[in-house]
Amino acid sequence: MADIYIHFAHSWLWLVVAALLAFGFSAFAYRSTTPPVRNWLRFVLISLRGAGLFLLVILLFGPVVTVTRHFTVPPAIAVLIDGSKSMSVRDEAASKTRAGITKEILQNRVWEEIEKHASVKPFLFGERLSRLSSLSSDSISFNGPVTDLANAFRTLRTDERIENLKWVVLISDGAVNEGENPLYDAERLGVPVSVVAVGDSNEPKDVSLLHVVTNSIAYAGAKLPVDVTLRCSGYDNANLQVALRDERGSLLDRQLLATRGDG
Incomplete structure (x- = not known):
């Protein structure tokens, strides 16, 4: 959708006066012709000259045309997936590894419903934050040597490719072993951060x-x-x-x- 506005350097009142003068002068110039012409032709000549003079006056008034286009940017949801080696651990009370549980979460059909109303941006983080093409489990590997959650939040905040970020979903075991306290960087995002805890945050045996x-x-x-x-x-x-x-x-x-x- 686009809105078009025309602004003039002078008041609209002067423009109306100029239009009256332009058509009045044209009528005066064609009050009599040699040779004489029919009335309808005289009317056409008056209209053409008046319109030409009026357009010239418009250009002298310095018109400024402003075109405003409106775009709707859907809300973005960043999904941060822990890709560290600790996600390959199977807790004693669990039948699957933390990575296996994460893959089940990502395959849940709830993401299809979310994508109908928002743009889902998946990321894999460990030592650094990297963009994923989709939530497909085939593109996710859990072999990161460290987990630096503060750096993941910091990188996400400065990523200019994400427009209208409204929500962050964090899927992790919480075993952060690198970087600063992530709480400060999470607050600086300025959006809610929901945590999906996978496994036990304590170190395994x-x-x-x-x-x-x-x-x-x-x-x-x-x-x-x-x-x-x-x-x-x-x-x-x-x-x-x-x-x-x-x-x-x-x-x-x-x-x-x-x-x-x-x-």
Whole structure:
């Protein structure tokens, strides 16, 4: 839909006066002709000259034509999907992994109803935020090394491709392990943020290898010290056996470690 407005540098009253003068002068100029012409032809000549003079006056008045077009931009809903490795964990009380539960959520027919009234913009986040072509589970991978939710909110706020953002839906296990507190960046979005919690936000029962430190040079027949740092979650006061093997899988050494709570 378009609205057209015409503005003049002077008052409309002067334009009316100019129109009367233009047609009055034309009538005066054609009050008599040589040779004489019929009345209808004289009327045509008066009208043409009057219209020409009036258009000239309009141009002298400096008209400004403003065309306003109206577009309806549908509300946008950003769907932030956690793509970190922690989504591949299956919680003890669940029959599927967190990623599997997420895929079921995205396949729900409720999204078809939402897309009838809004523009759904799916994103995958982990270390950084990336745009997805659709909510199809085939385009989603859960292999991100970290979860930086604050950066996801910050990137979404500065994305100029999203027009009329009205709502954010966050699908995540809540295991944020990188970046600042996401609450501040979520508030700066200025729109509601709905959270769909998937799985347990606590770390699963697991043992991970953080650091291995040893000498860069080794001598045949000499013992080589190896310092290992482990991180334990869910193993409180437990005995863990750590084995060191070579590239062929042969056992080189083993040691029994006693844990003292998580850490």
